[in-house]
Amino acid sequence: MVEFSLTKRQMALRDKARKFAIEEMIPVAEVGDREPDPAKSFNWELIRKADKLGLRTLSVPKEFGGGGADVLTLSMVGENLAYGDLGIAVAFDQTWKIMTMISHLTTARQRKKWLPRVMDDPECLLAAAATEPLSGSDSILPYNKADGGVRMTARKKGDKWILNGEKRYISNGGLANVIYVMARTDMRKPPLKSMTGFLLTSDTPGYSVTEIWDKLGQRNVANGTMIFDNVEIPQADVMGTPNGALGELGALLTRFGSNIQAGATVLGVAQRAYDVTLQYAKQRVQGGKPIFEHQIQAQRLARMRMLLESARYYLWYSGWTAGQGEPDAVAASLCKVNAAENSVKVLMEAFELWAATGYMKKNPIEKLLRDGLSFVHSDGTNDVLLLKASNLLGEIKRGDPRYSRRVELAAKGR
Ligand SMILES: Cc1cc2nc3c(=O)[nH]c(=O)nc-3n(C[C@H](O)[C@H](O)[C@H](O)COP(=O)(O)OP(=O)(O)OC[C@H]3O[C@@H](n4cnc5c(N)ncnc54)[C@H](O)[C@@H]3O)c2cc1C
Structure with missing residues (x-):
């Protein structure tokens, strides 16, 4: 049903x-x-x-x-x-x-x-730090050889871990006071066997945010560079399975909703573009009538509506499977790609209909377009999420998600 x-x-x-x-x-x-x-x-x-x-x-x-x-x-x-x-x-x-x-x-x-x-x-806001200058997609589509992936190190000293390294582009970087960060406990081992997750607060000695990146869109949130300089983290603040953080990052993207929720947020931008464009089309007169009454423009709005609704239902389906504790890992990746692609299409259709007025900062489309583009790459590039999904095709059955199973096993071990 x-x-x-x-x-x-x-x-x-x-x-x-x-x-x-x-x-x-x-x-x-x-x-x-x-x-x-x-x-x-x-x-x-x-x-x-x-x-x-x-x-x-x-x-x-x-x-x-x-x-x-x-x-x-x-x-x-x-x-x-x-x-x-x-x-x-x-x-x-x-x-x-x-x-x-x-x-x-x-x-x-x-x-x-x-x-x-x-x-x-x-x-209190939270941040999750995976991306580094030398490691981006390698954490989303795990590159599993010791010479790649995250370079931040975690060295054990008594009942503490000492973290050293740099993370960049992190959303809420410089705003968050609780941070989840991933580091390698053994650089000789591949990331899937050597990455551990840690929790810390922003007042921990040795932690600092050195740059807030200037960016095209999403200008109302900070994306920071985080420096870890001999940051001491007690063993008690290790989160999840030791050396299992890369699998847990996969679970964050699927079962814990990251990709699905990311897709939903970019869709919100496109929905607003649709609403303001429909209004504008009814009020702007060219060729003797509101442009909405020119068939090609009305059809453009119907296309926008179709792109929005189809993206939304795919997100809802994926969100529903995540809520059942059995995420469809293929859908979780693809629904973000679909939402980001559809949203960019909707934004471009809006840009076309608004014409020169849409290019001007005084009107809403210009900002919406800049904002919407961010999710082509954020939360995993669309290309890499498509690759990740294609790797799972044929390998995974509904209710048997590779990433979340790893998390289930970890949970049972406690
Ligand atoms: C607005 C914004 C917010 C972000 N917030 C966070 C955050 O909170 N936390 C965090 O950790 N990161 C965050 N990121 C970083 C984001 O997750 C990375 O940008 C993303 O994973 C890609 O990494 P990269 O930019 O280094 O690109 P790269 O990995 O260098 O990729 C470059 C190109 O190569 C392609 N590519 C990469 N690997 C492969 C492969 N194996 N096969 C084929 N093609 C490949 C990519 O698709 C891309 O086209 C954010 C990014 C943005 C833009």
Whole structure:
């Protein structure tokens, strides 16, 4: 039986997010977008306001006071926040997905330490750091030889680990005060057998953020370079299975919702482009009538609608499978690729219809287009996610996801 109806809670959260996007985010998003210094663009007031509505901690389990939302619900909320601004939506979405991962991969003692920390500070955001100057896609499509992949090292010293290295482009870098980072415990072994995940706070000695990257879009969120200079992390803050972090990153992308939620946020941008374009097409007169009444332009809007809705249903299906604890790992990758591709197509159709007016900063399309392009690469390049999915084709059966099984086994070991 196929079910498309949303629960009352999902509808209420979706509407709350859309209202927040329209009333709180859209009026200020342009200010941050135009701020020339990327280290100054972030709007903390929005985080505090959203926190009061329970949006910041939506994925924290209910037993710890959070919203306990699943991947499907988070996707819907993320799409509607991104309707207001993609950068700000990403600040929330990163926090949600890493929180989901922490909730699943930590021990009971670790949850008692980390979850209240996130709950109690209304400005607490999270970041996940994998990408480095010499290692990007190698963590998404695991390159499994010792000479490649993540170069950050973790050396054991007594009951502590000493981390050294550099991460770059990290969303919420410079904003987050709880960070999940992956490092190699043995450079002689391939990344699949030598990467471990660690949790730390941003005030840990030796940790610093040295650059906030200036970027084309998503200008309302920071992407930082993180430096780890002899950072000491206690054994108690190792997260997940020692040397199993690369598999767990795969689980973050699939079972813990990262790719699905990423696809949903970029779709929010495209949805807004569609809405403002439909309005513009009805009001702009050329050739003696509103351009919407010229068949080719009406057809353009129908195409945009088709691209949006087909992307959304694929995301919902993938989110639903993740919520069942049996993610369809192929769909989880492909639904992000599809959402990013469809969104860019929708944005280009909007750009075409708005013509010169869409090129001007005074109007919304220019920013939406810049924002939307970010997810062609963020959360794994579309090319690499297609490769990852193609590697799984024929190898994987529904309910038998390669990445999540590794996580299940790790969980059973405790
Ligand atoms: C806005 C934004 C936010 C981000 N946030 C984060 C974050 O929070 N945390 C984080 O860790 N990272 C983050 N990233 C980094 C992102 O995950 C990487 O950019 C991405 O994984 C690709 O790595 P790269 O840019 O180094 O490209 P590369 O890996 O150098 O890829 C270059 C080109 O080669 C292709 N390619 C790579 N490997 C293969 C292969 N095996 N076969 C065929 N083609 C291949 C790619 O598709 C691409 O076209 C973010 C990036 C952006 C743009």
